[in-house]
Each structure stands twice: as C-alpha cells, then as structure tokens.
Amino acid sequence: MKKYSLRLLAAIIVLALCLPSGAIDIKFLKKNRTIIDGIAYQVNQKKESAVVVKNPDGYNGDIVIPEKVENDSLTFYVEGIASGAFSECSGMTSISIPRTVTSIGSGAFEGCSSLTSIQLPQAIQELAPNLFKECSSLRTIDMSPSVKKMGSGVFMGCKSLDMITLPTTLDAIPSGAFAECSNLIFVGIPTGLKSIGTGAFKDCSSLEAIEIPTGIKTIGSSAFEGCSSLRTFVFPGSVSVVSNELFENCTSLTSVTLPNSIKKIEHDAFHGCTSLETIEIPNSVKDLGSSVFEGCSSLQSVRLSNSIKEITSDMFKDCHSLESIALPNSIKAIGSSAFEGCTSLSAITIPIGVKSIGGSAFDKCANLMDVTMMGITPPKISNSTFSKTTEKEGILHVKSNAYNAYTANKQWSRFLTIEKK
Secondary structure, eight states, X not given: OHHHHHHHHHHHHHHHHHSOTTSOOXXXXXXXXXXXXXXXXXXXXXXXXXXXXXXXXXXXXXXXXOXXXXXXXXXXXXXXXXXXXXXXXXXXXXXXXXXXXXXXXXXXTTTOTTOOEEEOOTTOOEEOTTTTTTOTTOOEEEOOTTOOEEOTTTTTTOXXXXXXXXXXXXXXXXXXXXXXXXXXXXXXXXXXXXXXXXXXXXXXXXXXXXXXXXXXXXXXXTTTTTOTTOOEEEOOTTOOEEOTTTTTXXXXXXXXXXXXXXXXXXXXXXXXXXXXXXXXXXXXXXXXXXXXXXXXTTOOEEEOOTTOOEEOTTTTTTOTTOOOOOOOTTOOEEOTTTTTTOTTOOEEEXXXXXXXXXXXXXXXXXXXXXXXXXXSSOOBOOTTSBOHHHHHHSXXXXXXGGHHHHHHSTTGGGXXXXXEO
C-alpha cells in the first residue's frame, strides 16, 4: 500500500512538471493564496471572490486594490479585506478600495502610521474593532452613511484626527472608539444614538465641548476621562447614571448640568476636575460613590441631594476651596477621609441622623474651628476623625440635653471646648 501511494505522488509531481508554466500553481491550490501586482489574495473558486490578505513582504507606498483579479484564466472579484491585512504597514501612504468590497476585518489598518486619509466603499456597514487603531497620521475619513455599527477601539490613537461626523444610522459608540485621539476637537453625534461605551473619548485632550442628544440611555465609565480641554457638559434627561470615572481629570471642566433623571453618581465621577467651582446634585440622586469630587481643588459651592444617606469615603477629599457645605438630614453616615484636606472648611453641622463618622473624615482641615452636632447620641468616631488642631483649638457645639453624653464620651471628649447651644 505504501509503495502504491509513493508511486501515485510521483506521478502527480511528474504531471505538474510537464504542464506549461502558469497553467497550475500547486501552492495556490493548496492554500488558495496568490500574489498579484504586490497584493496578496485568498480566493474562493466556487464564489469567484477574493479577499485581500497580509503580504509577507508588507505593503508600501500607494496601494490600489482592483475590483477584480485574474489568475490561471479565472476571474475573482475582490469582495473583502481580511483582519490585519495591512496592519503595521507603516510605509503605506494611501490606499484605494474598490466598490466591490463589502467587508473589512478587525485591525485591517492598525498601525498604518503614514496613512493620512481613506475613503470607504458605500457597501461597508460595519467598522470592525481596532480598524484604524494607531493610524497616527489619519486626518480624514469618508465613510458610508449606511454604517450601522462600529467596533471597539476603531479610531483609538488616531492622534491627527481632528473632526468627524458620525452617520445617522449609528446607534452606539463602542468602548475606546476615539480614545487617545489627542487632536479631536469636534464629533458630530447622530440624534438616534443610544449609548456611549467605556472610555470612548478617553484622553481626547483637545475636545472642548460635545453635544449629547436626547434619547441616549447610557454613557460608560471613563468615557471622557482625561479630556483636559472639556469645559461644559449637559446630560440629557434620558440618562439615569453618571458612571464611575466619567470625567476624571477633566481639568478644564467648569460647568455640569445634571437633570432630575439622574439616580446615581458612581465613584470618581468628577475626581480631579480642578476647575469645577460649583455643582448642584438633584434630589433624584440617591447614591453617591466614593471619591466623587476628590481633588476638585476649586470647588466652592455644592448643593447635595436630600435623598442621599451617606457621605461616602473620600467624597470631598482635597477640595481645598470648599468653605462650607450643608449636609442634608437624610445623611446617616460620613465615610473615612470624606472631607480630609478641605483646608478652607471653617464650620460643619452634622445632621441629627448621623450614626458614624469614619477615620480621617475631617483630618487636615486646618481651619475647621466650629463643629455643631444636631444629634443627642454621639455618633461613633475614631481617634483620627478630626485633626488635633480642630480638637484643641476648635469649638464643639452640642444641644443642652446632649452635653453630658458628649463630655462623657471617650472620643468626643478629646475636644477641649464643648459648649451648649
């Protein structure tokens, strides 16, 4: 049996060698791949179609993909570009894509750092993930108005992209779509958009303003993190959650409008917004996450929702300009380091329902000299809740019928001056 197989293989090889040059390509038949005029294709003989694939020798200069190619007297229509086909081709300066192309795979142009512009065929309805990621010279893109879907990271790292208008058929901006597009100054968002994904515009440091259409439901975490030029933001009435780290380190943000539809503001939402001076939290908000306003060093005025039950940990930490704040009666607890480092805070009134105040809650508040307690029963505190300066030089005001309870309490009696009010 082995001898028969060897004889058959030998006969095939002899037959192939006897055929005229170009009549048959053993490699072509085996892998369905060929290279024509410097462009690599994978072909499908049954469908008479070809897909552009990665060339082992890479692609350089100006690339023109034809509508059809011929090989061994067969015609193949070019209908697709495979995933990663042109990835990391830093020497490719331009590309022409024929109208016959209906699909382009993920990361097809990723890392094409010399590509400055591109026009996509009308038949393209989906932009695959990472399609133009790290195309650092890409400034303009002409896409079909029929594009319905974009994949994550599609324009991530396109540092030269400055303006883009998204098609009206798009209903979602995926995660990381425009992250690190540091020159992006304008994005035209369609009115039918329903969601913006996690980190969609993260570190778009030139973006000064963006209009969010009514009807959008969700804006993902860190969507605008690091947008250091963003000045104003208006939430539409269709959004119910301000996601975590949404505006973290948006150092130019001065104005935020929160509608009554907002029910929750998650942790670090405004962390590091050093230009934010005032904000009003609507009464519809029931939950505020930790570190929401941490590091908002210019924050002077805050109106808190009367529905929240806790000042969470680090909420106003290092808000150096905060001079006073009215805590709502709904508050039951104040978390650790909640007001730590609020060096301008001179007085605070603790509502009657507060049962506990965490460690370092008012530590490093050098000017806090007036603490008023509305409750009869002293809340639970620790040795580090207040700074020594406050305890030694400040005044603790308590109700007359609570005086004995505070003076007898081991922690609260650390205040040298306790007065009845």
